[in-house]
Structure formats: structure tokens, C-alpha cells
Amino acid sequence: MTDHPPPAPLPDPYRSRPATAADAFVVHRLVAACERERLGRIRTGLDAVAADLRRPGLNPAMDTLLVHAPSGAVAGRAWVHGGRRCRIDVHPGHRGRGLGAALLVWAEARARQVGGRRLAQTVCDGDRAAVVLLRSRGYSPFVTQWLLEITLLTEPAVPEPPEGVTVRPFRSGDERAAHQLTEDAFAEWQKRRKPYEEWARLTVERDTFAPEVSSVAFAGGHMVGAVLALDVPGADEGYIDRVAVRADHRNRGLAGLLLRETFRGFHGGGQRVCTLWTHSRTGALSLYERAGMTVRHSSTVFGKDLPQE
Structure with missing residues (x-):
């Protein structure tokens, strides 16, 4: 396994860096904005975001990515756990610019890097753009979740x-x-x-x-x-x-x-x-x-x- 995570092919002028435990608050703000737009309310608490960043087996320096807009605001994030699961979120104000596709490419590369043979992620059924993106890259549905x-x-x-x-x-x-x-x-x-x-x-x-x-x-x-x-x-x-x-x-x-x-x-x-x-x-x-x-x-x-x- 390489000592460096794969590069993220982000569109200009976005930049990225790994997340740390200290980023839990800003990541939660991003997740909250996505959930408010998709679900009409915030579902994920700050403690859940913090717990994700402390998952055993997850190395934030290698397995996470934060995307920053030129203003410094967090525009997106991704994490990969165990080469099997990933989560990707793009702020509603930064969608349609290729960030989701770039983060998905990064997540797949990181999963392969640690020997992952199959990668899964969950998307809201109302997020049609995410569904189209996943299908275009060869993903197939296999589990339905209900709230x-x-x-x-x-x-x-x-x-x-x-x-x-x-x-x-x-x-x-x-x-x-x-x-x-x-x-x-x-x-x-x-x-x-x-x-x-x-x-x-x-x-x-x-x-x-x-x-x-x-x-x-x-x-x-x-x-x-x-x-x-x-x-x-x-x-x-x-x-x-x-x-x-x-x-x-x-x-x-x-x-x-x-x-x-x-x-x-x-x-x-x-x-x-x-x-x-x-x-x-x-x-x-x-x-x-x-x-x-x-x-x-x-x-x-x-x-x-x-x-x-």
C-alpha cells in the first residue's frame, strides 16, 4: 500500500486536503446543508460526524477529503472506510461543477489502493443527479433504506x-x-x-x-x-x-x-x-x-x- 492517498481530480479553482477530528463542526455544517436541501430537515448530529472521523480502521489523513472553494468554505467531502464503503457530500451551492464526479473517482482509487474489491454508498432517492452519476459509473442498486x-x-x-x-x-x-x-x-x-x-x-x-x-x-x-x-x-x-x-x-x-x-x-x-x-x-x-x-x-x-x- 502506498504512503500517499490518490490525487483528487478537482476542477479549478477548488482545492482539497484531508480532514481531521477538528473539522467535525465544519463537516457537520456541510452535511446539515445537504440534508436540509434533500430531506427538509437535519438528520445527522454533530456527534455522528465526529464518530465517523474516529472510526477504528479509518485513517483521516489517507481516507478522507475536504474540498474548499476559493472563499475557504467547505464545498464537499468524501471518506472511504475499509475499501468497502464511502460517503460523498457536495454543498447545494456547489453542485453541477463536477465535484461529485471528482470525489467519486478519488473514492474508488482510494478503495482500490487498500485492496477493496467492491465499493458501496447510499444516496437519497430524491437526489436524481447523484443516482444518474452512480449509474453512469457502473453502480447498481442492491439495498433499499426507509426512514x-x-x-x-x-x-x-x-x-x-x-x-x-x-x-x-x-x-x-x-x-x-x-x-x-x-x-x-x-x-x-x-x-x-x-x-x-x-x-x-x-x-x-x-x-x-x-x-x-x-x-x-x-x-x-x-x-x-x-x-x-x-x-x-x-x-x-x-x-x-x-x-x-x-x-x-x-x-x-x-x-x-x-x-x-x-x-x-x-x-x-x-x-x-x-x-x-x-x-x-x-x-x-x-x-x-x-x-x-x-x-x-x-x-x-x-x-x-x-x-x-
């Missing part, structure tokens, strides 16, 4: 747990059990198991993690279900980050119960909307719809096999 929501006008009713199961809020000491449970559940469709340190940075160590409204279920002294939630300061809605039930406790209504317990917690805290993302590989869309959630937005994950040079 679901529920309006909490009244306090949700929560059924009694199944016999032998107890439910309570998440508390200190539950972290390792929640990691084991969620990674076991996600192994059915997730190609790579996250080690605890990486998982924790993206979940329970985030500033917005909300243990008081995260619900966990136990049977026989073992965690058998969990709903992990986030509470973003200043936001008017709660967010569910992960839902998992151990395989031998499924089809007992436990996931729906835990969801409603978390809905009730958000309602008690003043939030009147709760959201979560799911995708077609989990097979969980009907579960969330039965819990009263509806689709607000959809996205698609596109992938491309990378020829080795």
Missing part, C-alpha cells in the same frame, strides 16, 4: 411482556450485552461484525445516546432484546438507532413491546415524533408498520465491483 416515523400525540400503550421476560430502561453495565445482542442479530445481513470499541463509538458513547428511553429485555439473566435510542438536543423528535431481539425470543411480540416502551419514553420527554431507519435486508419493515410507523423518505445503497489495477 420511518410515528406521531406521538398521546402516550402509547405498552403491553405486558411475555412470561419470563422483564423490561427496563438501559443502564450502566448493559453495554457489552447490548453489543453482543445487536451484533448477533445484525450478523444475519451485515457482512462484518463490529468489535466493541467501534460499535460503542457509534452507539452508547455518543453524546446523544439516551439510556433513559432505551429499552432492554431480560430472560434468565440474559439480555434478549434491546431498543437503543438517541435524543438530539434541540430536535423535536426522538430517534431509534438499533432494534434487536435474540433469535430464540422472536415472534413473541417483544420487538413491538420494546418499541412502544421507547415511544412512551420519548412522549414523556416532550417529543411528539419518533423516527428510525431500516432497510430491505432486515425484513423488518412490516414490524415497524405494525407498530404504527410510516415511511417518510427512502434511500438506495448502490454498489460497484472495482477492477484491480
Whole structure:
């Protein structure tokens, strides 16, 4: 592997440099501008951007790129993780100038540089320009993602747990059990198991993690279900980050119960909307719809096999 990342073929007069942890705030402003334009509201918190820049296995000096306009403002960014996944954002005020295509070329080159054989990224279905760009470069869709929501006008009713199961809020000491449970559940469709340190940075160590409204279920002294939630300061809605039930406790209504317990917690805290993302590989869309959630937005994950040079 070379000691230098590939060059970014940016159009003049744009310039680029790697990102650092200190850039989390300006990257978040870029992401917020993109989400506000595409989704009508900001979905990603500052803590999520900071966690991305601290991902185990991601070297910011090699795996990230910030694009600056002549004014010095951040016009775009890209990161590549493990040669498998990438994310590219271009500020709405700088689209149509070839930045997205240039960042995609850079991301593919960086992925190949570390031995990546297939690269994937997610785009909002409403971003037609990004979809056209990806298809023009040989990417194909393979997973659909949905952002679901529920309006909490009244306090949700929560059924009694199944016999032998107890439910309570998440508390200190539950972290390792929640990691084991969620990674076991996600192994059915997730190609790579996250080690605890990486998982924790993206979940329970985030500033917005909300243990008081995260619900966990136990049977026989073992965690058998969990709903992990986030509470973003200043936001008017709660967010569910992960839902998992151990395989031998499924089809007992436990996931729906835990969801409603978390809905009730958000309602008690003043939030009147709760959201979560799911995708077609989990097979969980009907579960969330039965819990009263509806689709607000959809996205698609596109992938491309990378020829080795």
C-alpha cells in the first residue's frame, strides 16, 4: 500500500486536503446543508460526524477529503472506510461543477489502493443527479433504506411482556450485552461484525445516546432484546438507532413491546415524533408498520465491483 492517498481530480479553482477530528463542526455544517436541501430537515448530529472521523480502521489523513472553494468554505467531502464503503457530500451551492464526479473517482482509487474489491454508498432517492452519476459509473442498486416515523400525540400503550421476560430502561453495565445482542442479530445481513470499541463509538458513547428511553429485555439473566435510542438536543423528535431481539425470543411480540416502551419514553420527554431507519435486508419493515410507523423518505445503497489495477 502506498504512503500517499490518490490525487483528487478537482476542477479549478477548488482545492482539497484531508480532514481531521477538528473539522467535525465544519463537516457537520456541510452535511446539515445537504440534508436540509434533500430531506427538509437535519438528520445527522454533530456527534455522528465526529464518530465517523474516529472510526477504528479509518485513517483521516489517507481516507478522507475536504474540498474548499476559493472563499475557504467547505464545498464537499468524501471518506472511504475499509475499501468497502464511502460517503460523498457536495454543498447545494456547489453542485453541477463536477465535484461529485471528482470525489467519486478519488473514492474508488482510494478503495482500490487498500485492496477493496467492491465499493458501496447510499444516496437519497430524491437526489436524481447523484443516482444518474452512480449509474453512469457502473453502480447498481442492491439495498433499499426507509426512514420511518410515528406521531406521538398521546402516550402509547405498552403491553405486558411475555412470561419470563422483564423490561427496563438501559443502564450502566448493559453495554457489552447490548453489543453482543445487536451484533448477533445484525450478523444475519451485515457482512462484518463490529468489535466493541467501534460499535460503542457509534452507539452508547455518543453524546446523544439516551439510556433513559432505551429499552432492554431480560430472560434468565440474559439480555434478549434491546431498543437503543438517541435524543438530539434541540430536535423535536426522538430517534431509534438499533432494534434487536435474540433469535430464540422472536415472534413473541417483544420487538413491538420494546418499541412502544421507547415511544412512551420519548412522549414523556416532550417529543411528539419518533423516527428510525431500516432497510430491505432486515425484513423488518412490516414490524415497524405494525407498530404504527410510516415511511417518510427512502434511500438506495448502490454498489460497484472495482477492477484491480
